[in-house]
Structure formats: structure tokens, C-alpha cells
Amino acid sequence: MASSGVKVHQNCIDTFQELKLGKALKYIIYKVSDDLKSIEVVKQSEDADYDNFLKELPEDDCRWAVYDFAYKTADGGDRNKIVFYSWAPDNARVKSKMLYSSSKEGLRKVLNGLAVEVQGTDLDEVAHETVLEKIRR
Template sequence: GHGGRDVGSVSARLAPSPLPFLLPEPAPRPASEGSSSCRTALRRPPRSADTMASGVQVADEVCRIFYDMKVRKCSTPEEIKKRKKAVIFCLSPDKKCIIVEEGKEILVGDVGVTVTDPFKHFVQMLPEKDCRYALYDASFETKESKKEELMFFLWAPEQAPLKSKMIYASSKDAIKKKFQGIKHECQANGPEDLNRACIAEKLGGSLVVAFEGSPV
């Protein structure tokens, strides 16, 4: 009888044991499936980021240039000459970051020296068959006063590839979030959108009497 109790207690101990073994058994499968789907999910976003341009980064230099153009610190004449009048930005070759396009800028010191008409020169710097972003420091006059205000441009010409137009359009918010406090925004689809009358309209409509020193 003594052994019977032992057997009973052993069987009692063994009886519940299949359940703990059985219960966790199905659990690891969903967990491993979950982790594998998690891994594939982690692998997927870069591809969608490429095509949808969500999550495009903005290079620090772009933000620094905007800050310098916006603040217009009281400067010596030499420093003022080095201030940027216009800068063009583009997407990096891998389309993951908005960067400064090399050599595509006008300095305040260039105006009247190597550049006669800064706005005309700015328009000529834009590519005929691809998209760009740009900042332009507009000098204009209203009936009351002279003003300098930054303009943000999205350049998306008709001849640009559709993919380029889509990426630049969907990434615009990324760069605009960094450009806080810009009053004037202009989307241009061709040179006709960048004539003086259109720009004057953007800057203040009929109140604007001159733009970059020339009557409107």
C-alpha cells in the first residue's frame, strides 16, 4: 500500500506535466512567426521609403544655410557680401536625404559684380529636366517700404521624370518643417511661373511696386 501512494503521487506529478509541455509548444510558433514577420517588416521600410520618399532626411548644412539666411545678423560689409542670396537644394543620389547642390548659389557680393540680375540668374540655375528645392532672399518694395523676405521654391518642370516629381512633392514637407517661418512659397512648373509679375503676386500682390530694383 505504501508503494501505491508513491506511484499515485508520481502519477499525480506526471499527470499535469504534459499540459505545461503542450501549452508552450504552440506559443513559440506564433512568436517565431511574429519575429520573422517583424524582421521582414524591418527590411521593408527602406524600400517603401525609396519609392514613397517618406522618411527623407534633411542634411544639417541645409538647416544651417536656412538659419543664416533667415537671421541676417548685423554684419560687416565683408560678411554681408558672403551672405547667400539664393541656394538650390536637391535629393542625394540615393534619394534619402535633401542636400545642398554644389556650386548652385548666388552670394549677395556677386550681385552687381558677376551677376547683373540675381533673380534671372537664379532661374537659369534651375535644371530644365529635373526637380529642385530652393531658397531665394527676395528684395522688393511696397508703396510703404523696402523689404527683404525669404521665398521657398519647389521647382517641378513638365519635362522632369514622373518619379522625380513624385519624390520631390512627397518630400516637400520634410524640408518645409525645417524652414520655420517662411511666408512665401512658390511651386513652379516652368519658367513662365517664375516671371517677375508672378513673384510680385506671391510677395504681396498689387502692393509690390518693385522687385530686385526693377519696377513690376
């Protein structure tokens, strides 16, 4: 349970394991449920198009996401890292930002295998090149 009292729904963990081990899923979007009691999966997708993933992040509300980020190493090898996104756009309500901020650790703790965390308040901070640069560090 997160410090906010919001519980992580078991489906969040199961879907993450599917992404991590099954390699079919490309990303998962999570949100706080409408009754503010749990974290739930909003969308899971096999679509590898990064721009389509970004379109799933709302302009005026917070979300968390996990993305299986594929990239090439300096020597040309193929690699993947699972990236955790904490999305809190500038035009989200303050109450929503506070709830998501205080609930984030509860979700992160149960998602074993995350390599990188990206915090985004606008699309520039979650752009492909920006995330790739952070992964390669």
C-alpha cells in the first residue's frame, strides 16, 4: 500500500510480469481508480510505436506507465530496458499531482525489474531522445 492509502491492484503486478517475461506487451498505463482507493491498469498494448505510447498520456491528468524501451548500444547491439514513467503534466490539478506523488512508491515497489525512472511534466521530458539519453547514462 502506498503512503497515500491507495492500494496496488493485483492486476497491475500480473500485467507487469506479462510485459517483463512475455515480451509481447510493449507498454502499460496505470492510474488511480475513480474511487481513489486503488491503482489500476488503464491500457496495455503491444504497439511498439513510441509516439502512440506518448499519445496515451493525458494533457491534464497524471498517470504512471511502464515501457519496454528498445535501443541500440554504441557497438550496435540490441538492448531493452524497462522504463517507469511518472507523468504529472503542468495543467493537472494540484490534488491529483499530490495523490500520484504520494502513491508512486507503492506501485514502484511491487514492479520488480524497473531499470530507469523518468518524471515528466511535458512531452519534451518524455521524448524518445530524452529518455534514450537517460537510459544510456
